[in-house]
Amino acid sequence: MSEYMTKRNALLAQKVIKGLASRNMTGYYAEGREAARDLALSLIDEGATVTMGGGMSIHEIGLVEALKAGNYSFIDRDAYEDKRAAMLLAYDADVFLSSANAITDDGILVNIDGNANRVSAIAQGPRKVVFIVGMNKVCCDVDSAMKRARNVAAPANVQRFGLSTPCAKTGACMDCKSPDTICCQFLITRFSRHKDRIHVILVNEALGF
Numbered sequence: 001m002s003e004y005m006t007k008r009n010a011l012l013a014q015k016v017i018k019g020l021a022s023r024n025m026t027g028y029y030a031e032g033r034e035a036a037r038d039l040a041l042s043l044i045d046e047g048a049t050v051t052m053g054g055g056m057s058i059h060e061i062g063l064v065e066a067l068k069a070g071n072y073s074f075i076d077r078d079a080y081e082d083k084r085a086a087m088l089l090a091y092d093a094d095v096f097l098s099s100a101n102a103i104t105d106d107g108i109l110v111n112i113d114g115n116a117n118r119v120s121a122i123a124q125g126p127r128k129v130v131f132i133v134g135m136n137k138v139c140c141d142v143d144s145a146m147k148r149a150r151n152v153a154a155p156a157n158v159q160r161f162g163l164s165t166p167c168a169k170t171g172a173c174m175d176c177k178s179p180d181t182i183c184c185q186f187l188i189t190r191f192s193r194h195k196d197r198i199h200v201i202l203v204n205e206a207l208g209f
């Protein structure tokens with residue numbers, strides 16, 4: 001990250017954090033991956049039940065490894081043969097970790113989901129939700145955040161999962177109704193009714209898609 005982008009990101013993050021505060025959510029800014037990981041760990045009590053919705057950003061900052069190595073009850077969905085059982089455990093977890101497909105510069109989070117386990121847990125269930133969001137995900141309004149989610153995040157995730165959708169061939173959203181579509185549910189988080197439930201760690205890095 002160049003010093004110019006670092007300065008820009010530090011300034012822009014303050015605007016996002018202010019917007020989050022106005023929406024009853026708490027924002028933080030981390031200068032890099034290690035700082036983001038340590039910040040996330042400081043928000044998770046020892047012994048807490050923790051699970052996640054499959055975000056690349058969470059892996060990229062080393063948080064999954066730290067949780068597995070630490071004194072936490074980490075629900076590793078990949079280790080469960082019964083995926084449905086693992087997903088249902090998330091609703092009663094102490095902490096749910098997620099990345100975001102996009103966030104506006106005034107603090108609105110945008111997420112798209114296929115199975116909807118991630119967006120449903122963000123909306124309701126886990127006592128605390130901690131987002132890890134690279135500054136590459138910040139957009140100027142909801143319209144551009146939706147466009148980013150559909151034209152950047154979703155087509156990249158389709159490649160990641162090897163799915164057969166129009167965007168897998170074009171790289172851009174074709175608004176499909178393919179059986180493989182991962183764009184089934186859209187969640188716009190514009191306010192948290194419950195104070196101290198949603199925490200967003202903005203990271204001075206390009207993370208995820």
Ligand code: SF4
Binds near residue numbers: 150154165168175183
């Ligand atoms: S709606 Fe279909 S084409 Fe558009 S991003 Fe989602 S999966 Fe791809």
